Amino acid sequence: MSKLDHILEPEPTAVRRLEIISGTGRRRRFSADDKSRIIEETLAAGAVVSEIARRHGLTPQQLFGWRRQARQSASAAAHRAAPRFVPAVVDRLTPSRPVRRRGRQRGRDPDLGGGVIEVEIDGVTIRIGRGAEPKTVAAVLQALKGSA
Numbered sequence: 468m469s470k471l472d473h474i475l476e477p478e479p480t481a482v483r484r485l486e487i488i489s490g491t492g493r494r495r496r497f498s499a500d501d502k503s504r505i506i507e508e509t510l511a512a513g514a515v516v517s518e519i520a521r522r523h524g525l526t527p528q529q530l531f532g533w534r535r536q537a538r539q540s541a542s543a544a545a546h547r548a549a550p551r552f553v554p555a556v557v558d559r560l561t562p563s564r565p566v567r568r569r570g571r572q573r574g575r576d577p578d579l580g581g582g583v584i585e586v587e588i589d590g591v592t593i594r595i596g597r598g599a600e601p602k603t604v605a606a607v608l609q610a611l612k613g614s615a
Contacts, residue, residue, distance in 0.1 A: 503537070505519065505530065506534055582596065586608065588608075593607060
């Protein structure tokens with residue numbers, strides 16, 4: 468056995484140090500007020516997120532996660548606060564005289580007196596006549612809402 472091997476072997480000791488970690492360790496809990504205050508600091512002009520995170524003992528990833536959660540909860544709150552109904556405007560139009568056509572009619576003329584709903588979304592106008600199926604109307608409105 469060489470002298471070098473002898474040196475690399477640890478010396479036998481009777482007592483070794485054993486450390487037991489109980490609890491959550493470094494995990495800290497931040498209140499909603501603390502989170503919002505720290506997030507506000509990051510939104511200031513010229514703010515550097517990594518410096519703010521270091522000052523509060525956080526990682527930049529954790530701070531960016533808080534910012535994402537705040538944006539998502541704000542958009543969800545705005546979506547919930549959106550009005551479910553819009554005011555309806557009743558416009559009483561007097562029907563003009565129907566024009567008589569010669570020959571056979573291919574379809575029936577819509578009733579100009581009533582039963583027509585007109586919906587305008589972002590410049591697109593939809594007229595829903597009497598007898599339209601609710602499922603069809605809902606599908607068309609959902610499609611318009613999704614494309615807007």
